[in-house]
Amino acid sequence: MRISVIGCGYLGAVTAACLAQLGHEVVGVDVDAAKIELLAGARAPFFEPGLDEILGSATQTGRLRFSTDIADVEGAAVHVIAVGTPQRKGENAADLSYVDAALEALLPHLGPDDLVVGKSTVPVGTAARLAARLDEAGCGATLAWNPEFLREGYAVRDTISPDRLVYGVAAGEEGVRAAKLLDEVFAEALAHDTPLIVTDYATAELVKVSANAFLATKISFINAMAEIAEAAGADVTALADAIGHDTRIGRRFLNAGIGFGGGCLPKDIRAFTARAEELGRGESIAFLKEVDKINLRRRERMVEMVVESLGGTVYQKKVTVLGLAFKPESDDVRDSPALDVAVRLNGLGAHVVATDPAAIPNSIRLHPQLGFATDTRDALRGADAVVLVTEWAQYRSLDPVEVGQLVRDRLILDGRNVLDPQTWRQAGWTYRGMGRP
Ligand code: NAD
Numbered sequence: 097m098r099i100s101v102i103g104c105g106y107l108g109a110v111t112a113a114c115l116a117q118l119g120h121e122v123v124g125v126d127v128d129a130a131k132i133e134l135l136a137g138a139r140a141p142f143f144e145p146g147l148d149e150i151l152g153s154a155t156q157t158g159r160l161r162f163s164t165d166i167a168d169v170e171g172a173a174v175h176v177i178a179v180g181t182p183q184r185k186g187e188n189a190a191d192l193s194y195v196d197a198a199l200e201a202l203l204p205h206l207g208p209d210d211l212v213v214g215k216s217t218v219p220v221g222t223a224a225r226l227a228a229r230l231d232e233a234g235c236g237a238t239l240a241w242n243p244e245f246l247r248e249g250y251a252v253r254d255t256i257s258p259d260r261l262v263y264g265v266a267a268g269e270e271g272v273r274a275a276k277l278l279d280e281v282f283a284e285a286l287a288h289d290t291p292l293i294v295t296d297y298a299t300a301e302l303v304k305v306s307a308n309a310f311l312a313t314k315i316s317f318i319n320a321m322a323e324i325a326e327a328a329g330a331d332v333t334a335l336a337d338a339i340g341h342d343t344r345i346g347r348r349f350l351n352a353g354i355g356f357g358g359g360c361l362p363k364d365i366r367a368f369t370a371r372a373e374e375l376g377r378g379e380s381i382a383f384l385k386e387v388d389k390i391n392l393r394r395r396e397r398m399v400e401m402v403v404e405s406l407g408g409t410v411y412q413k414k415v416t417v418l419g420l421a422f423k424p425e426s427d428d429v430r431d432s433p434a435l436d437v438a439v440r441l442n443g444l445g446a447h448v449v450a451t452d453p454a455a456i457p458n459s460i461r462l463h464p465q466l467g468f469a470t471d472t473r474d475a476l477r478g479a480d481a482v483v484l485v486t487e488w489a490q491y492r493s494l495d496p497v498e499v500g501q502l503v504r505d506r507l508i509l510d511g512r513n514v515l516d517p518q519t520w521r522q523a524g525w526t527y528r529g530m531g532r533p
Pocket residue numbers: 102103104105106107108125126127128131178179180181194197198201215216217218244245246247248359360
């Protein structure tokens with residue numbers, strides 16, 4: 097199939113490359129010329145495992161192109177909208193201006209049999225509004241909503257082999273035709289028995305935001321338990337193991353720590369709250385405000401713990417911050433709890449030296465005031481305290497004895513509860529985790 101992808105960020109670039117790899121002829125379009133230049137040279141504009149390889153092989157087939165010119169979408173039968181839907185400044189609601197602009201830019205280039213496929217995460221009701229806009233424009237093209245569940249760090253794998261597909265389509269013939277076209281787009285995944293849910297626009301939009309709301313709630317639930325564990329002298333990691341054995345609960349997403357971040361969960365639960373209020377159902381998901389508050393409290397707690405552990409002040413103390421990305425295997429620092437902790441410590445007068453295998457360039461752009469070191473050993477040298485805030489494999493596997501030779505004081509604060517307290521304590525360290533005695 098001939099497919100265009102509008103917006104080539106974390107979602108769109110991976111989608112474009114994977115669809116081409118699966119045999120489609122794809123053009124990726126973005127307004128960011130620097131990003132397009134990199135992609136056109138088969139180079140990923142951000143860190144995503146496997147993306148460079150798939151860009152390289154898909155480009156070699158001749159089926160993948162990138163452009164800044166929206167007119168290049170002409171000839172494609174399916175147009176995927178993958179632009180950003182960030183939080184509006186000073187509000188909880190989503191900023192839909194990029195989605196609206198992408199559709200307006202597409203309109204003059206749409207043929208009567210074309211299908212526009214929304215993949216961006218949007219508030220419920222957006223697809224119906226955009227479908228009405230398509231009708232009003234009279235171009236004859238139809239709309240489907242196909243929410244995306246890929247995880248940064250596993251985006252290529254998740255796109256090639258999604259764990260489910262959801263199509264939100266219009267009622268009647270139009271919807272049947274849209275679903276047929278989507279079946280062609282996802283032929284490979286469907287041939288591997290990927291579960292498929294075909295539903296209406298509103299349900300498809302809600303599937304995405306409710307999935308994120310559930311995951312955020314699960315994380316904040318265990319972090320709330322961590323707060324109680326801290327007060328009661330209990331161990332939240334043992335608690336999580338124990339309740340996680342109950343298959344109705346499950347162990348995944350029950351890792352207490354400094355909480356969630358990134359370009360999705362935080363802004364998605366806020367936008368969901370705002371949309372529910374518009375719908376007169378604010379109280380139904382008012383708990384998400386609490387989920388957000390618990391999440392933000394954990395970063396504060398981490399900073400408090402560093403201050404406490406350093407005797408009441410971090411002023412002029414050297415604090416090594418291990419990790420900046422919101423999670424491992426990503427360079428994404430949007431709403432990153434790790435970066436936030438580094439910034440707060442710096443604000444309190446600490447001499448912060450932060451390191452991360454992938455996220456230093458993005459962090460420097462946002463917070464040039466921080467100290468950075470690309471080499472972990474350089475970052476650790478002379479530290480009064482070490483703070484682990486992104487659980488990259490290389491930090492999880494640090495040898496406490498070896499690291500102990502580099503630092504000034506053997507004090508480690510494990511913001512992700514991924515280190516073995518006993519091993520670190522045996523090597524002479526003061527170990528503090530989140531919600532652990
Ligand atoms: P991003 O900021 O990385 O990418 C958005 C891209 O859209 C940017 O490159 C931007 O230049 C481009 N863009 C903006 N306006 C445009 C226009 N009019 N025409 C062409 N390009 C335009 O964001 P992202 O992380 O890729 O997220 C995109 C959407 O996907 C969001 O709604 C997000 O919630 C959703 N989503 C993201 C992920 C993820 O893991 N990042 C997963 C699932 C869903």
